[in-house]
Amino acid sequence: MTAVVAASLREGAGKTTVLLGLARAAGKSRYVKPLGDHLVYRMKRQWDQDAALMNHALGLGAEPESLTIGFEPSRIRYTHPGGVDEALDAMLMANGDAPLFIEAGRDLAAGASADLDAVSLVQKAGATLLLVLDEDDDRVLDAAAFVARVCAGKAARIGLVVNKVRDTADFRATIAPQIAKMGLALWGVIPHEPALQELCVATIADRLFAKVLAGEGALTHRVRNILVGAMSADAVLRSPVMKREDRLLITSGERDDMLLAALRTDCVGVIATNNTPPAPPVIARFVEADIPLLLARGDTFAVATQVHEIRPLLTENDDEKIEIAASLVAANIDAKAILDQFS
């Protein structure tokens, strides 16, 4: 069996995006994520959001629950008192011998107490380690050197893909040669793509556990700009952010003036904070306009902070972003070099 384990030193580096592009390039392929980290719990079922995405994007036809062993090491240790080897073997062997892409946990150490960390997965699967780094981490060379040292001899091969690079030419000219000196293969440099950093209103509603008071049909709207409405409605209308497209407004629920200003200026959504529902006529206007109006419990600062901290993950419902991601990866990585591992 030949497999690639995608790992990263921190969450949000782009493992799922890179694996999506690679798997698409490989044609028929398999995917598992033994340690989940984006838990979705619905109707008493739990699965990983990335697993659901890959299941959909690659047409795996599996139950998303079957692609993950667990999320919390304590629970995994409890349900697998004898270790996870048996469950992991079954997972890795399932569905034939197509190229297998394994996604590790949020960082190198995640899952180590349950033997589901990236290095353990590489060893158990006899896999190539594909380290995904993002350039935001200005210590990309440190990271590369560290991985080379720690993983030496444990992986059949180690390669790097650097994601979200603002200036790929400069990166290739300055950083890439130093990575090569470390004996690490640089399999791709993926440019920053703003479209992949956008949130949709549904994701925000989901992550805030917000009540949707209006505009359920428009929850897929993308959010490109966010404005916190703490000033007067007149000041909001004059704000340059209000001139930009796809705005989300965050304001206190009792600010009817602000909410009506949002309606006038075609915001893609509004979050009413402080658990204060707007006046019924205002809600009715949002229903008529089919603009999402979310009711969040926290105060405006807390909600704005929460929204700021939401990572723009790819979701199975966002086919447009899936295609952008797949194309972006395919165009900027050396898929052949990686897929040669399977031959």
Add this chain to the structure above:
Amino acid sequence: MVDRRGASCRGGRVRRARRVPGPWHRLRVVENADASGAQTGSARFYRGGSRRKSPDAARLRKNGIRHNAPARRRCRRACHEVPVLTAARTSALGALFAPRRVAVVGASADPAKIGHRVVANILYGGYAGEVIPVNPRGGTILDRPVARSIRDVEPGVDMIVVTTPAGTVTSVARECVEARAKNLVVITSGFSEIGRRGEEASLVDIARAGGARVLGPNIFGLYSAPASLNATFGPARVPKGNIAIVSQSGAIGIAMIGKAASENLGLSAIVSVGNKADLTEADLLEHFRSDPTTRAVLLYIEGLRDGERFLSAAAKVAREKPIIVLKSGWSKRGAAAAASHTGSLAGENEVFDALTSQAGILRAETLSDAFRWCAFLSSAPEPREGDGAVIVTNGGGVGVMATDASERHGVRLIDDVAMMHERFDACVPEFGSVRNPVDLTGQAVAADYRHALAAAIDEPKISSVIALFCETAVVVVDELFEIIRESNERARGVKPIVYALFGGHAMEELAARLRHAGVPAYGEVYDAVAALGALVRHARHRETPARPKPPEIDTARIGKIVAKVRRERRTALLSHEAFEVMHAIGVGVPDSALAASLDDALAHARRIGYPVALKIVSRDILHKTDAGGVLLNLDDDRELVDGYETVMHRARRAKPGARIDGVLVTRMAKPGVEVIVGARRDSVYGPVVMFGIGGIYVEVMKDVAFRGLPVTRREAAEMIGEIRGYPLLLGVRGEKRKDIPRVIDTLLRVAALIEACPEVTDVEINPIMVYAEGEGVSSVDARILVAPREKSDEGKTS
């Protein structure tokens, strides 16, 4: 003879000597005092303890100020001549409403100045006490000699009206205190209403340190009918009567004087409270309660500072005299305007409405309503024992309108058909109706009305009468005037009767004539019934039983939990702690246990029995639901394992680094009607309890009722009956009636909790599942907040 302690005895009186601060420091003031120490007369001045004429008497004379002795004589004479002054001084504010000596600091000879107008109003208003204008320029004002400084005035002035600019007021106050003033009436504006809170606080500190009270600042003054004292810059003539008006707004207060005159309404007092830096509506209500002249109190309020004290005072007064309130600032913009106007918070309108109603205060929406109610309630007898009101009319349409209005204003209509036939058959034509409303028909002549009204007034089963008159060709206005006046006399002291006259110019004139004659006659049916409704509500409040003993709760157990929470510098109780408090107050909660691990959770769930709910317990996660930390209806071990992992995972995601205390495993409560019970310490009104339809849409539905503490069982029942969702508790679609007595019990226990534990600031039990009658309730979730631990609490055990 002065003894070593500075006191001497003569003729059974104690004469106390004390040092006088300020320029009089070398002098000693000896007050005439009785054995109890109460001051009984004016003061005399001595130097070095020997009796001697005041050295400043000559200077005062030179400056055109009368010598103290004549002033004292005048004062004594005034008191002797106006015994009502002494009678009115029975309350703590007696010296304010019946002062023997009044000074006006900032008095002016310029008729355009407020300082002149106040002096003129006092002098021309018939005040019999001593009046002392004060102005550094001296001279005379309206033929009265002017003191150059309050320091030049014999100490012990009962009331000093201050009209000097804001910047001088604190220094004036200091001088007034040195002069042993008892009350400062500060007309001057420019204090907290424009943000100068520090200066206002200093003014009060200075006054209180000297034992004086402050009315104002930012007011138009005070009028007291018993003292014939018009210390305002408003109209010179104020009609005397038995209505006391307290206004937060100067302009509205002055306008009210004019309105009272035009409505033929007499006032016992009108007081402007302005910024309420010291004296508030509560102090004034307490005074009016014991004031024999006042029979009703009208308040104009924009905002309250100490709502709890206000409501407590109002509840006591309303058991004796009607209080009518006109409150503005209930809209968002209005509240903001009120806050900037008087520097006080308006509070939530719904809460104000509920709490004032509970205190027996009658809230009028318009000034006209307020005056009409005042006039009616101050003169009408309360509804006697009886089954309800009767409507007598000559028009079916207005009869229907009166019926509608009666329902809206809580006036119960009598429904005794047999009695109605017996009483009214003789005066109702065959095509009329003796059912309530009694329809005399359009053919009714004056004699029919005379008989019908006499019958209604004489019938003991009828508690009140609503008499309606539509203008018809057969009604002679002059005859009607006599009939109405006659029936009003017949009803005087027996039962309340209101009249509504419906028609053209003649009827409007007739109504005005009747009102002038003191008859409660109105041009609108709704106005007449609203006035009667106000009287009925007032009477009902007077009958409200005294508060029974609150339910017993385990305060020691609660105290330990609260102390632990505060020691750990938390302000929110964790779920299991809140459940423990629920146990301590006797409110049922589902069986539950805190699990520190998955093993624990499984063990607890198996003991409690499936299905169970899981709730994350973390001091760093206040809103569990928003962190995805609550899962319901877990039916077996497998679901519990998944659920446990889910809530832990979500909690870590929602708040990385949060301290997680465990997971609460709770038996799932069976479905019922979901209600919410809460309590909080409101910043304006003090402790308040809340009841409403609960669940996750409580904020959206806003179907809640409020009451202040203490709350009686009857009031708790009224709260439950007030909400729109009440029919759900009565049982709908064939469901059984729900266990309302247990809901009432829960409300009273939560009220007892917030009343008995001052550290507890907020309680919210939501949802409480209410089951069928006899099956009780189950409190599924509780949130309790406590006041943060102060630095001064350091080292204390709690």
